[in-house]
Amino acid sequence: MNETLSPALLERLPAAVQAPAYDRTALAPGMAHLGVGAFHRCHQAEYTDDLLSIQFDRWGVIGINIRPPSLADTLGRQSGLYTRLIRDNSHIEARVIGSIIRVVDSQASAAPALDVLSAPDIDLVTMTVTEKGYCHIPSSGELDLDHPDIVHDLANPQTPRSVPGILAKALELRRATHARPLTLLSCDNIPTNGVILANVVRTFAERRGNDIAQWIEANAAFPSAMVDRIAPAVMQDDLDSVEQRFGYRDAAVAVGEPFRQWVIEQRFAGRMPRWDLVGASFVDDVMPFEHLKMRVLNGAQTTLATLGVLAGFEHTSDAIADPLLAAFIRRMLVEETLPTLTPVPGMEPLAYVEQSLGRLRNTAIRHRNHQIATDGSQKIVQRLLNPIRDRLSQGASIDLLSVPVAGWMAYLTQASARFGKRWPVSDPYAGQVAAIADTTGDDAQALASGILAIDTIFDPSLAANETFRRAVTSALGGLLSDNPMATVRRNLKQADTTRLKRPARSA
Structure with missing residues (x-):
């Protein structure tokens, strides 16, 4: 039976598979990502992997899922490593991405996610939680106060389960422990996604009280972004193709097209990865x-x-x-x-x-x-x-x-x-x-x-x-x-x- 992808396998990958061009053992966390699905693995994590190969810095990614699927049995067992396949009609290109250094399952409780999001070494949170993850009203962009998860979180602020509730709680914990600012970058297909993310988090915080909304206003940034790459759901054939073609097993394969694009509003609360050095665009108006x-x-x-x-x-x-x-x-x-x-x-x-x-x-x-x-x-x-x-x-x-x-x-x-x-x-x-x-x-x-x-x-x-x-x-x-x-x-x-x-x- 073929070996499973792991750090030990990196030096023995077949020549057709590109490996990370940096020392992963020296990579420290600097950002977290909510919603580690196929798109993140084909987009933000790949841009970060590109950046680390030319300008190594403390930008390791901690991946967090607060909704299924769980990560422990797939990405977790592979120490965050996975194969990104680019498919273009009959052409295929394989590359192992190494920018995700740890994964956290937080479906049963928000506590593991909050531990990561409130940590002082995290300067940035990116997210791909799909449109409905923002608990907003599509026609207006405002927080849906009747959403069952929002109703729950306002009544139980210590055990949130929605994205706005978890982020507001994480910011509250940051204020109480180290007061370091945080940039929260939406990477979902929503117009003015930074504005909507800011709306739902701030509205939730205002309902919570404790002056946390004012602290968020002064210490958090919500830039908008446009992301683009077609990355369909991974099928069993994709998993099988890696084993058949390259001779190792990978339970976290991601598949994408050659095209990619990332346009990010220049509005940050602190340190940011220089993704503009590897193809992303920093602009004033997204x-x-x-x-x-x-x-x-x-x-x-x-x-x-x-x-x-x-x-x-x-x-x-x-x-x-x-x-x-x-x-x-x-x-x-x-x-x-x-x-x-x-x-x-x-x-x-x-x-x-x-x-x-x-x-x-x-x-x-x-x-x-x-x-x-x-x-x-x-x-x-x-x-x-x-x-x-x-x-x-x-x-x-x-x-x-x-x-x-x-x-x-x-x-x-x-x-x-x-x-x-x-x-x-x-x-x-x-x-x-x-x-x-x-x-x-x-x-x-x-x-x-x-x-x-x-x-x-x-x-x-x-x-x-x-x-x-x-x-x-x-x-x-x-x-x-x-x-x-x-x-x-x-x-x-x-x-x-x-x-x-x-x-x-x-x-």
């Missing part, structure tokens, strides 16, 4: 980069995922290989999404669209549509609803952007008994949407109205817009029919008619 990535790449992903499932495709690369969906997604982005964006330094919009579509065509990245569609209620505001709002304010058409909004609705209604429960749905609003669908039956207008009334997703002013309501209702009725792709084709033709009547305005 928002143009955020909007471009979320509305183009992420908007395309959400659209292809939900419509792809409705069309019977398992992976994004399968969906974009379909000529109809490929034509739809490109025209949606070029004709309706790009005009809502402000210029981004160094990026040509049409070239960015083509680059994004090329990335989604990578057949070696087996990104399941159901995975991308997970928690769609937390994503559609920034990816689809905000550009729709901008288009409506311009007096421009939403013939195409309205379809993926209806696609998200149709995708969730499949959890309803009325529509046969064709697939399991993972979304905080799945039960609510299913209940609406069960009540409204075949009436697409009533179904759309019921979903649009969820004001934590749909801002009331947008939900009341007659053009928006009409477009979404029409698309939803078609997508729930026996031939959902006929609606995609119909709306493409409708966009042609609209374009002839009134050319779309440019930003």
